[in-house]
Amino acid sequence: MPKLADKIGSLLFCPDCGTLLDLPKDDENSVSCEQCGHVEPASSYEDIEITTRSHPEAFPSALRQKRKTQTKIHESGETRMIVTELCPNCGHVEAFIEEKQMRSADEGSTIMYTCVRCKHGWRLNN
Ligand SMILES: [Zn+2]
Ligand SMILES: [Zn+2]
Numbered sequence: 001m002p003k004l005a006d007k008i009g010s011l012l013f014c015p016d017c018g019t020l021l022d023l024p025k026d027d028e029n030s031v032s033c034e035q036c037g038h039v040e041p042a043s044s045y046e047d048i049e050i051t052t053r054s055h056p057e058a059f060p061s062a063l064r065q066k067r068k069t070q071t072k073i074h075e076s077g078e079t080r081m082i083v084t085e086l087c088p089n090c091g092h093v094e095a096f097i098e099e100k101q102m103r104s105a106d107e108g109s110t111i112m113y114t115c116v117r118c119k120h121g122w123r124l125n126n
Helices: 043-054 063-070
Strands: 006-008 012-013 030-032 039-041 070-075 079-084 094-101 109-116 122-123
Touching: 039 079
Parallel strands: none
Antiparallel strands: 006 012, 030 039, 070 079, 079 094, 094 109, 109 122
């Protein structure tokens, strides 16, 4: 039975040397520790994603309250808003926000988030 990484939030740390492990690439089914060569199965990350997605109410309430915090930044000529939002991929708490209006009013709007740190994108339907 091989040792598995230590999980802290949505981050994984090498069980042998404590180094923060990288996220697996799409075509890889394992991640190697840069320091000691420990091989962690990518499935360890999938467990975290499933947990995060099925329990959105598990987010700290302080984080939810801060959701309205917005910062405007200018990036390559366009203005983008940054809000306090927990990235389901890396656990970072700042994301670019973009609201897309659906064709009919009945469908409401979709909020697109893009993680500031890992560029992971996800959406939220209103
Ligand atoms: Zn290691
Ligand atoms: Zn992220």
